[in-house]
Amino acid sequence: xxxxxxxxxxxxxxxxxxxxxxxxxxxxxxxxxxxxxxxxxxxxxxxxxxxxxxxxxxxxxxxxxxxxxxxxxxxxxxxxxxxxxxxxxxxxxxxxxxxxxxxxxxxxxxxxxxxxxxxxxxxxxxxxxxxxxxxxxxxxxxxxxxxxxxxxxxxxxxxxxxxxxxxxxxxxxxxxxxxxxxxxxxxxxxxxxxxxxxxxxxxxxxxxxxxxxxxxxxxxxxxxxxxxxxxxxxxxxxxxxxxxxxxxxxxxxxxxxxxxxxxxxxxxxxxxxxxxxxxxxxxxxxxxxxxxxxxxxxxxxxxxxxxxxxxxxxxxxxxxxxxxxxxxxxxxxxxxxxxxxxxxxxxxxxxxxxxxxxxxxxxxxxxxxxxxxxxxxxxxxxxxxxxxxxxxxxxxxxxxxxxxxxxxxxxxxxxxxxxxxxxxxxxxxxxxxxxxxxxxxxxxxxxxxxxxxxxxxxxxxxxxxxxxxxxxxxxxxxxxxxxxxxxxxxxxxxxxxxxxxxxxxxxxxxxxxxxxxxxxxxxxxxxxxxxxxxxxxxxxxxxxxxxxxxxxxxxxxxxxxxxxxxxxxxxxxxxxxxxxxxxxxxxxxxxxxxxxxxxxxxxxxxxxxxxxxxxxxxxxxxx
Ligand SMILES: Cc1cc2nc3c(=O)[nH]c(=O)nc-3n(C[C@H](O)[C@H](O)[C@H](O)COP(=O)(O)OP(=O)(O)OC[C@H]3O[C@@H](n4cnc5c(N)ncnc54)[C@H](O)[C@@H]3O)c2cc1C
Ligand SMILES: *[C@@H]1O[C@H](CO)[C@@H](O)[C@H](O)[C@H]1NC(C)=O
Ligand SMILES: *[C@@H]1O[C@H](CO)[C@@H](O)[C@H](O)[C@H]1NC(C)=O
Ligand SMILES: *[C@@H]1O[C@H](CO)[C@@H](O)[C@H](O)[C@H]1NC(C)=O
Ligand SMILES: *[C@@H]1O[C@H](CO)[C@@H](O)[C@H](O)[C@H]1NC(C)=O
Ligand SMILES: *[C@@H]1O[C@H](CO)[C@@H](O)[C@H](O)[C@H]1NC(C)=O
Ligand SMILES: *[C@@H]1O[C@H](CO)[C@@H](O)[C@H](O)[C@H]1NC(C)=O
Ligand SMILES: *[C@@H]1O[C@H](CO)[C@@H](O)[C@H](O)[C@H]1NC(C)=O
Ligand SMILES: *[C@@H]1O[C@H](CO)[C@@H](O)[C@H](O)[C@H]1NC(C)=O
Ligand SMILES: *[C@@H]1O[C@H](CO)[C@@H](O)[C@H](O)[C@H]1NC(C)=O
Ligand SMILES: *[C@@H]1O[C@H](CO)[C@@H](O)[C@H](O)[C@H]1NC(C)=O
Ligand SMILES: *[C@@H]1O[C@H](CO)[C@@H](O)[C@H](O)[C@H]1NC(C)=O
Ligand SMILES: *[C@@H]1O[C@H](CO)[C@@H](O)[C@H](O)[C@H]1NC(C)=O
Numbered sequence: 001x002x003x004x005x006x007x008x009x010x011x012x013x014x015x016x017x018x019x020x021x022x023x024x025x026x027x028x029x030x031x032x033x034x035x036x037x038x039x040x041x042x043x044x045x046x047x048x049x050x051x052x053x054x055x056x057x058x059x060x061x062x063x064x065x066x067x068x069x070x071x072x073x074x075x076x077x078x079x080x081x082x083x084x085x086x087x088x089x090x091x092x093x094x095x096x097x098x099x100x101x102x103x104x105x106x107x108x109x110x111x112x113x114x115x116x117x118x119x120x121x122x123x124x125x126x127x128x129x130x131x132x133x134x135x136x137x138x139x140x141x142x143x144x145x146x147x148x149x150x151x152x153x154x155x156x157x158x159x160x161x162x163x164x165x166x167x168x169x170x171x172x173x174x175x176x177x178x179x180x181x182x183x184x185x186x187x188x189x190x191x192x193x194x195x196x197x198x199x200x201x202x203x204x205x206x207x208x209x210x211x212x213x214x215x216x217x218x219x220x221x222x223x224x225x226x227x228x229x230x231x232x233x234x235x236x237x238x239x240x241x242x243x244x245x246x247x248x249x250x251x252x253x254x255x256x257x258x259x260x261x262x263x264x265x266x267x268x269x270x271x272x273x274x275x276x277x278x279x280x281x282x283x284x285x286x287x288x289x290x291x292x293x294x295x296x297x298x299x300x301x302x303x304x305x306x307x308x309x310x311x312x313x314x315x316x317x318x319x320x321x322x323x324x325x326x327x328x329x330x331x332x333x334x335x336x337x338x339x340x341x342x343x344x345x346x347x348x349x350x351x352x353x354x355x356x357x358x359x360x361x362x363x364x365x366x367x368x369x370x371x372x373x374x375x376x377x378x379x380x381x382x383x384x385x386x387x388x389x390x391x392x393x394x395x396x397x398x399x400x401x402x403x404x405x406x407x408x409x410x411x412x413x414x415x416x417x418x419x420x421x422x423x424x425x426x427x428x429x430x431x432x433x434x435x436x437x438x439x440x441x442x443x444x445x446x447x448x449x450x451x452x453x454x455x456x457x458x459x460x461x462x463x464x465x466x467x468x469x470x471x472x473x474x475x476x477x478x479x480x481x482x483x484x485x486x487x488x489x490x491x492x493x494x495x496x497x498x499x500x501x502x503x504x505x506x507x508x509x510x511x512x513x514x515x516x517x518x519x520x521x522x523x524x525x526x527x528x529x530x531x532x533x534x535x536x537x538x539x540x541x542x543x544x545x546x547x548x549x550x551x552x553x554x555x556x557x558x559x560x561x562x563x564x565x566x567x568x569x570x571x572x573x574x575x576x577x578x579x580x581x582x583x584x585x586x587x588x589x590x591x592x593x594x595x596x597x598x599x600x601x602x603x604x605x606x607x608x609x610x611x612x613x614x615x616x617x618x619x620x621x622x623x
Pocket of ligand 9: 326
């Protein structure tokens with residue numbers, strides 16, 4: 001009876017919440033005044049993929065109360081967010097976030113794209129929805145994390161996903177293949193193929209085939225090398241973005257009075273009692289007012305790979321040297337925090353075509369008549385190029401080093417001759433160096449095999465082919481430059497500190513030149529503009545790469561790695577921070593080595609698994 005009474009009182013309180021926060025569509029959006037009067041079991045920092053997925057799953061238990069603190073606002077359902085062909089991430093990216101100058105590139109600071117909005121990266125990303133080679137996950141397991149191998153994660157990939165098969169006629173025409181047993185159909189995040197391709201897609205497909213690159217049945221099978229069609233986080237009924245805000249907030253919120261979200265609020269630091277996390281100090285971004293909130297069970301840090309380490313350091317958890325330098329009182333000396341930063345490198349090759357096909361991806365950028373005409377098609381039939389993320393293509397070639405270049409052995413030999421310590425900053429903690437040495441051994445062994453890709457090649461059918469270099473050996477870092485939590489962290493991509501990364505890019509580049517030489521591409525009359533057909537020596541090509549490589553694809557990761565303490569680790573295999581209590585990390589920071597593919601599908605699966613781990617830890621129930 002007493003319990004029931006408490007529950008009723010809780011319910012009344014929550015209805016008061018709805019009243020107080022002028023609900024509209026988002027009834028559980030709360031203000032500080034409500035937060036101050038509520039007791040939370042879990043406080044989650046960051047309402048991105050990791051944060052919202054865990055918040056959704058934990059609040060399936062009606063006895064659990066959760067608060068998500070999110071730096072950004074809700075999106076307003078703009079076309080730029082929802083409609084793939086109207087894609088524009090910029091309004092919801094953190095606008096002023098730049099790295100330190102990158103001497104390996106042009107020695108300029110580089111923009112760091114980070115979603116700053118409810119849904120995080122999933123609200124602004126290019127909707128690539130893909131898993132990675134089974135060797136990626138099996139390697140994570142081999143670093144002391146038994147539950148994180150590919151077969152352990154498969155059930156969580158399936159749980160997270162609602163896969164819709166393409167129309168069979170269209171699939172046959174466009175060579176879309178998939179293996180249903182690898183997919184889920186009951187999960188919250190839609191996965192489907194754009195029902196449109198430009199005619200040039202066929203030329204790229206045929207050129208790749210004529211070079212002997214095999215068609216891949218399903219890149220989500222654990223086998224990711226070959227030629228395939230890209231799956232997207234796309235709702236197949238409306239042909240609009242499927243993202244964490246809809247999948248893990250809007251979908252459930254009407255029945256979850258126990259799920260609170262406070263937007264436009266920055267988490268400043270974690271509050272500790274000894275080694276136990278007990279709450280969060282947050283800042284209203286409008287008023288600057290600073291408030292504390294208590295978490296009776298756990299604080300879950302999910303602010304992404306750039307901001308999670310910043311928040312830890314500001315809280316007194318990180319390399320002691322840094323904490324001392326800023327006079328931050330030490331809670332726990334953890335040398336790995338903010339080390340091991342990685343991202344994918346993009347290189348754009350541009351062409352002039354004398355006989356390209358109409359329409360192609362460029363028409364959606366520069367032909368106003370076509371754009372207007374196709375918008376009507378989309379609005380009336382949900383078909384056409386507006387179902388495809390602007391400027392991207394559907395066809396992908398993903399290759400291991402050995403298939404990208406016959407020179408693979410010399411690339412490996414020169415990588416092996418590099419002293420790992422020379423790639424990390426002087427004075428790097430020995431445990432962090434030990435971890436990096438283990439990573440290099442793992443990667444170089446995989447580079448000698450056929451399963452782990454080094455990159456992807458995709459022609460968008462217009463003027464651009466993008467090379468995605470996905471297995472860098474270089475490492476960067478995240479630290480603080482100020483104790484003010486609203487000041488951006490100091491981020492170093494460490495781009496191409498290891499020159500092997502340029503060898504890997506070169507291998508992809510030369511393979512792409514071979515693709516372009518095939519008859520089915522030559523009929524389109526391509527002339528390479530950037531870097532230019534006359535740029536041919538390895539050294540000149542590498543110089544060209546340094547001039548225009550973008551050191552990020554928005555896939556920042558790995559700054560709080562899940563490896564043992566002796567290897568510079570920050571979290572253990574159940575996502576708890578080493579040496580601390582009541583603190584978990586659930587975001588893209590935890591991977592030791594950057595994943596081969598775009599990370600969103602894996603972060604959803606990680607967070608599904610994290611929710612199960614945390615529920616088990618506290619004996620919570622599922623919905
Ligand atoms: C432009 C762009 C394109 C991308 N394209 C793709 C793609 O096509 N496919 C793909 O798979 N991946 C893509 N990604 C990457 C993918 O979206 C991210 O890797 C993924 O969202 C990471 O999830 P996360 O939970 O780690 O962090 P996020 O989803 O980034 O969530 C972190 C959240 O924490 C919030 N936050 C940060 N600091 C604070 C603070 N102090 N207080 C409160 N909240 C805070 C942020 O505002 C954000 O909402 C792209 C990313 C970008 C930026
Ligand atoms: C932040 O402060 C502004 C201005 O005082 C207020 O309108 C807003 O509701 C506050 N936000 C939260 C989440 O409390
Ligand atoms: C919390 O609730 C009490 C009682 O309803 C109210 O008096 C108080 O003003 C509230 N606190 C805040 C910060 O709104
Ligand atoms: C909620 O908690 C009460 C009291 O501890 C318990 O009796 C009840 O079974 C719980 N409900 C669920 C769904 O776990
Ligand atoms: C999965 O997606 C399909 C297509 O949108 C939809 O009809 C179905 O209801 C979805 N399933 C679930 C469990 O949401
Ligand atoms: C599909 O693949 C076949 C060969 O398997 C090829 O001939 C055809 O051109 C491809 N079609 C497209 C649209 O890529
Ligand atoms: C790579 O090369 C091997 C050996 O020739 C071949 O079996 C495999 O199909 C190739 N894979 C790709 C993706 O090119
Ligand atoms: C918040 O917690 C910190 C650390 O315990 C404390 O110093 C501060 O006074 C608290 N602030 C408020 C407003 O309670
Ligand atoms: C740290 O404290 C010392 C001694 O009080 C002071 O000299 C120094 O300026 C402080 N450093 C910072 C970054 O605040
Ligand atoms: C632009 O699009 C229109 C409408 O589809 C088409 O008729 C026209 O040829 C296109 N113009 C160019 C330069 O391709
Ligand atoms: C790091 O150490 C090496 C070898 O001792 C030295 O050559 C180099 O200048 C140092 N770099 C920095 C940035 O101090
Ligand atoms: C590409 O086309 C543009 C516009 O027609 C022209 O100015 C440029 O010289 C061409 N570049 C090459 C390398 O053919
Ligand atoms: C390639 O040609 C362009 C345009 O003619 C010229 O600017 C550039 O210097 C040439 N590069 C090389 C490596 O010859």
